[in-house]
Amino acid sequence: MNKRSVLIGLGIIVAVVIPFLPLLLWSVSDQWFYPALLPQQFGLRGWQYIMTTAGQQITEGLVQSTSLALVTTCCSLLVALPAARALGLYSFPGKKLIGLFLLLPIIVPPLCVSMGYHLWFIRIGLAETFAGVVMAHLTFCLPYTIFVLWGVFTDYNPDFEYQARSLGASPIQVLINVTLPMILPGICIAALFSFLLSWSQYLSTLIIGGGRLLTLPILLFALMDSGDRPVAAAVSLVFVIPALFALVANAHFLGRQGMTGVR
Amino acid sequence: MFSPVAEDETRTRTIETGHLLLLLTPALLIILVLFGGGLLLGTLQALSSQPFTEKNALTFAHFTAVLADPDFATSFALTLYIATVSTLVAVIASVVVAISLVRCSAGNRVLNFFLQIPLTVPHLVIAISLLLLLAPTGILSRLCSFLGISKGAASFPLLVNDPYAIGILLTYIWKEIPFITFMILAVLKNSGNELNEVGRTLRANSWQRFRHITLPLIAPSLGAAGFIVFAFTFGAFEVPYLLGRTYPMVLPVWAYKNYTDIDLMARPEGIAIGLIIAAIATCSLLLSQGLMQLARRQREYPGE
Numbered sequence: 001m002n003k004r005s006v007l008i009g010l011g012i013i014v015a016v017v018i019p020f021l022p023l024l025l026w027s028v029s030d031q032w033f034y035p036a037l038l039p040q041q042f043g044l045r046g047w048q049y050i051m052t053t054a055g056q057q058i059t060e061g062l063v064q065s066t067s068l069a070l071v072t073t074c075c076s077l078l079v080a081l082p083a084a085r086a087l088g089l090y091s092f093p094g095k096k097l098i099g100l101f102l103l104l105p106i107i108v109p110p111l112c113v114s115m116g117y118h119l120w121f122i123r124i125g126l127a128e129t130f131a132g133v134v135m136a137h138l139t140f141c142l143p144y145t146i147f148v149l150w151g152v153f154t155d156y157n158p159d160f161e162y163q164a165r166s167l168g169a170s171p172i173q174v175l176i177n178v179t180l181p182m183i184l185p186g187i188c189i190a191a192l193f194s195f196l197l198s199w200s201q202y203l204s205t206l207i208i209g210g211g212r213l214l215t216l217p218i219l220l221f222a223l224m225d226s227g228d229r230p231v232a233a234a235v236s237l238v239f240v241i242p243a244l245f246a247l248v249a250n251a252h253f254l255g256r257q258g259m260t261g262v263r
Numbered sequence: 264m265f266s267p268v269a270e271d272e273t274r275t276r277t278i279e280t281g282h283l284l285l286l287l288t289p290a291l292l293i294i295l296v297l298f299g300g301g302l303l304l305g306t307l308q309a310l311s312s313q314p315f316t317e318k319n320a321l322t323f324a325h326f327t328a329v330l331a332d333p334d335f336a337t338s339f340a341l342t343l344y345i346a347t348v349s350t351l352v353a354v355i356a357s358v359v360v361a362i363s364l365v366r367c368s369a370g371n372r373v374l375n376f377f378l379q380i381p382l383t384v385p386h387l388v389i390a391i392s393l394l395l396l397l398a399p400t401g402i403l404s405r406l407c408s409f410l411g412i413s414k415g416a417a418s419f420p421l422l423v424n425d426p427y428a429i430g431i432l433l434t435y436i437w438k439e440i441p442f443i444t445f446m447i448l449a450v451l452k453n454s455g456n457e458l459n460e461v462g463r464t465l466r467a468n469s470w471q472r473f474r475h476i477t478l479p480l481i482a483p484s485l486g487a488a489g490f491i492v493f494a495f496t497f498g499a500f501e502v503p504y505l506l507g508r509t510y511p512m513v514l515p516v517w518a519y520k521n522y523t524d525i526d527l528m529a530r531p532e533g534i535a536i537g538l539i540i541a542a543i544a545t546c547s548l549l550l551s552q553g554l555m556q557l558a559r560r561q562r563e564y565p566g567e
Contacts, residue, residue: 083290116303116538200388224505
């Protein structure tokens with residue numbers, strides 16, 4: 001490793017870490033007037049507030065965000081796996097067009113689509129419901145999941161499935177003992193990806209949820225408007241921690257492959 | 264082709280139509296109903312004269328009202344500026360980072376981990392943290408006055424809610440560099456170092472090796488990643504809402520403001536702006552597809 005790559009490596013680490021400093025400092029400051037470089041008084045008022053006074057709301061936000069992201073991810077995986085298999089393994093007429101259509105929601109912002117079906121969701125009673133928001137998130141989580149799994153299936157060799165079949169395995173056994181273990185790293189990446197997308201979604205949750213579904217991003221936006229910096233900083237950290245935890249858990253499992261394709 | 268993999272013409276595995284339909288139908292149905300339906304219903308609302316009453320007539324009035332608004336041009340220019348600059352900077356930085364990461368495989372695991380962190384941080388959180396860092400009373404300004412570089416909040420340059428959208432650009436660049444880097448790292452790792460060694464034995468200098476070996480290798484995934492980032496930043500709401508100025512607004516913020524206006528008649532105009540954003544994103548996708556095909560043809564049959 002030469003000097004230049006050490007420098008670039010250090011640069012990356014510093015650039016990644018710096019934005020966490022203001023959040024950490026603000027979350028443990030009780031008094032921090034300009035132009036003091038460090039808080040005049042350290043304290044845990046921000047953390048106490050979100051543990052006690054706003055504790056119930058934050059917990060509900062965490063539960064709401066997590067369950068939304070989990071349900072969305074499961075639905076995306078269930079629907080995306082077969083479609084990605086078809087796109088990644090086989091050639092068929094119209095494949096380009098179908099692929100383009102399935103991936104188009106990646107580049108069309110969720111805002112445009114959510115505004116479009118909002119009125120329709122109100123009429124059929126899906127607005128302000130959990131199911132309605134899952135459907136809103138699914139609109140763009142599904143295409144991203146297909147995008148990741150399509151890549152996974154192009155490197156996949158289905159001949160192993162035929163071998164297992166010829167040895168007498170049932171289709172279910174093939175699925176559980178051959179197919180799933182082979183594509184598991186890919187499924188983990190796709191799942192993490194879809195989870196994070198749903199987890200950090202603000203606007204489509206607000207439009208379809210109508211302020212009824214208080215996810216963490218919605219609480220955080222409200223806090224920023226109220227201008228209480230220590231509390232907003234603490235909630236921001238709460239918002240990051242589960243995803244970071246998932247990353248650490250995944251880092252060991254995925255190894256060098258990392259999270260290609262996740263944003 | 265906008266797909267996660269380069270086109271593979273040799274793939275000839277076929278499948279029965281019935282089985283194929285079984286695999287594809289659920290996904291197609293969901294995208295058709297939710298995405299296609301959303302766009303269609305949006306179009307219907309944006310085209311109707313009084314969308315919330317019974318007496319309805321088709322009209323282009325809302326679209327013409329938006330396009331004729333003098334604010335449209337300024338909003339469009341600001342949105343295009345933010346999306347273009349942040350994508351370009353992120354693309355160039357990602358190429359540098361990815362190539363240096365491939366070269367120094369020793370520190371890879373640690374760096375890989377750190378580089379993955381921004382992927383997990385929601386845009387909203389990084390926007391808030393940059394607000395606390397870059398605002399006139401933010402930490403950077405405190406540091407500058409501590410070191411005697413600036414004299415207090417008033418003399419500190421405006422970095423958020425500023426005309427050049429510095430805060431917004433930095434947020435996007437911080438967030439998108441790892442995304443693009445990992446997309447091209449996958450290609451670089453799979454391709455190995457042999458081609459570069461061949462280039463070296465043929466006495467190509469490092470710029471020539473980059474221009475004629477590495478760049479053509481990563482171009483398809485670099486293009487796809489860059490395009491996804493561009494389309495995302497063009498249509499994103501949270502970051503410009505928090506870090507942008509109140510005037511001019513970027514197109515998504517303007518659309519949302521109109522959509523939630525107390526005046527119900529502003530609603531179809533909000534949807535019309537949303538559809539214009541969707542149309543711009545789709546058109547630029549088709550355009551970049553066409554350009555890529557043209558470039559490929561030029562490479563295969565030069566001088567045609």
